[in-house]
Amino acid sequence: DAGVTQSPTHLIKTRGQQVTLRCSPISGHKSVSWYQQVLGQGPQFIFQYYEKEERGRGNFPDRFSARQFPNYSSELNVNALLLGDSALYLCASSLGQGAGTDTQYFGPGTRLTVL
Amino acid sequence: AQSVTQLDSQVPVFEEAPVELRCNYSSSVSVYLFWYVQYPNQGLQLLLKYLSGSTLVKGINGFEAEFNKSQTSFHLRKPSVHISDTAEYFCAVTLFSGGYNKLIFGAGTRLAVHP
Numbered sequence: 643d644a645g646v647t648q649s650p651t652h653l654i655k656t657r658g659q660q661v662t663l664r665c666s667p668i669s670g671h672k673s674v675s676w677y678q679q680v681l682g683q684g685p686q687f688i689f690q691y692y693e694k695e696e697r698g699r700g701n702f703p704d705r706f707s708a709r710q711f712p713n714y715s716s717e718l719n720v721n722a723l724l725l726g727d728s729a730l731y732l733c734a735s736s737l738g739q740g741a742g743t744d745t746q747y748f749g750p751g752t753r754l755t756v757l
Numbered sequence: 758a759q760s761v762t763q764l765d766s767q768v769p770v771f772e773e774a775p776v777e778l779r780c781n782y783s784s785s786v787s788v789y790l791f792w793y794v795q796y797p798n799q800g801l802q803l804l805l806k807y808l809s810g811s812t813l814v815k816g817i818n819g820f821e822a823e824f825n826k827s828q829t830s831f832h833l834r835k836p837s838v839h840i841s842d843t844a845e846y847f848c849a850v851t852l853f854s855g856g857y858n859k860l861i862f863g864a865g866t867r868l869a870v871h872p
Contacts, residue, residue: 684862697857742789742853743808748801
């Protein structure tokens with residue numbers, strides 16, 4: 643079975659631009675979560691979506707937004723890019739059981755560089 | 758509030774030697790613990806997880822971890838490492854609140870296996 647897929651692999655943008663990152667979850671998984679991993683740090687939670695609804699949001703500014711589609715794929719949008727947005731953006735999928743035992747499986751990530 | 762502390766930022770070890778990567782957590786509720794591995798320029802791969810039951814958990818690639826509730830620890834061990842185990846290892850705990858769960862990660866431990 644295919645794992646979590648993300649596109650694009652790499653992206654270079656300039657300050658002030660907008661970016662859209664895409665994620666397809668594992669077949670049968672209904673929940674998608676997004677994490678930001680700055681170089682040298684552990685991933686930080688951004689969003690979780692389940693059945694097209696936002697379930698949770700981390701401590702990120704409103705420049706960050708996301709959505710989930712009927713096929714459970716998801717997009718992460720970041721507006722007005724700052725240099726500090728440069729990071730690896732990871733998508734994780736899970737069954738979405740709404741329990742602490744729901745295991746998250748990660749994709750390969752999208753490396754965003756803001757110049 | 759839940760948090761994760763990985764006690765070593767870097768662990769150098771010779772090939773075929775045993776290794777232990779240390780992880781301590783703080784949590785006021787039921788604990789679900791994970792270890793993920795990140796190879797260079799890749800996403801996170803699930804190594805193992807503790808959800809309930811036996812405190813000794815076996816994972817992929819010969820790794821195992823022991824959940825110790827009294828010491829609030831979840832250390833990762835391997836009896837004999839290979840060059841291919843060189844990677845970043847992340848310990849994480851689930852925070853389940855408001856109907857969704859998110860992973861809280863430690864800062865990571867870089868395992869460097871030398872010949």
